[in-house]
Amino acid sequence: MTSFKPCMLAALLAASPLAAFAAYPEQPIRLVVPHPAGGSSDILARTMAAAMSKDLGQSIVVENKGGGNGAIAAHSVASAKPDGYTLLLATASTHGINPTLYRKLNYDAVKDFAPVTLFATVPNVLVVGNAHKQMNGLKDLIEYMKANPGKTNMGSAGSGTPGHLAGVMLKDAERLDLVHVPFKGGAPAISALIGGQTDFMFTTIPGAISHIKAGSIKGLAVSSAERSDALPDLPLLPRPACLDLKPYPGTAWWRPPIRRSR
Template structure:
């Protein structure tokens, strides 16, 4: 190496040392400058459930559109287990740099804290909210040969014969089980809960008439309702859904009844505000993209695209809402 090149190399090295020392001296003040270049590499979106469900579908639709806007890939990583707790706990403990985020749900951030005796994260304090993406309605259905044709008729039948009728759900402690428990509580009726290992087996038995009533995700039941294999009595959201405008909301009979599944993005607590702002911006843009919105509406998902503050409020509200319902149901998981 020539003397000239050696001198240049020493100058560059010295400049790097000076820059590093300056960054160290600034400490936290340097963090926003670093975050302004976010993202500089792919972002991992952890879905805390197996592939193929509605949460996974929402994640993949949104991740693909976010990738286009960010100029970096948003990679979906399914980490199923413990009702969503495994994936959520992984993100809670991840480096708070915006490069590992979670597709949270009503299960991970509202139900599981009340259901599980031991849980590795705090739904409120271990995450930085990014955006509520979509609400997915549930639906109350019955076998077409069942006597009730409306929510009120079902309530009247159940009051006349307490404990005579049963309802199916996708499992103990699931959002659908607890949708049924809230229905019972507000209606003042006694229905017997029959838990299944997933919506699929429950649908089979309700269609066959083995169990007369079911609470299910709208996406799972939509085709069966359209084909006449199930009779829908009401959607569980406070308002009717666009895909079934003639189907009443249960709240029209039971004021205050409002349950639904939701999907929202969270980052680990301590993630730089600039990274949260950027992720929020591209996530909101993604769910409002006409193509994405149309695909989401195919299974009755209602797009939201909230602010981080609105999502934080939702988590507080949902935790307060579901804790007593879980307790009353007696459902608990070790």
């Protein structure tokens, strides 16, 4: 595994005015995840935190702060002391979607944060419940929804999330009549899909792959530019059927900036 020290340690050191006089890190680092435990962001955070903790010789404490499509976690980190010991696992929601969709936020995605590193790009995967396991691709799903207007439930990790917006793009492109059912995170959304409460959803590969391989849900296509190494049997989402869905919501670590007086 690639060492974190060369690229990340320097960036984190820059967060502390006392960095030149102290060995970093001297205490546990808090990594705030803007979504509930069990979702793709949480899986990524805990995987990376374990490796980084071993590399730096210091504990990395993962703290889940769901709610507000990531706004609660983002505000928490923006208000933290800028000493390099509080990081935000930022997503497309916290730093792309929220500032675009909402007029009022209790944080500024640009001014209240300083970037540390981009550490993952996560393609979407289109999945259906086992009630639709006979489907073999997006075309089959579209045909089903057109034949059953208003009777298809689309799950998501929450309103305004990348998966929700992907579904809206599909709905508008194909003029579909469907019902959006938002949940508080990717994990409960997938549980609802498994339980038959919803029919399909766009989600991330890390959050769905174990369920796809277990056969509890079925993957139809991925949004990456090339076939996924993790799910090599799944085709790519056809374009322009989904109006060029961008495949990689970025996942990065951000910290509060140092505000120096002039």
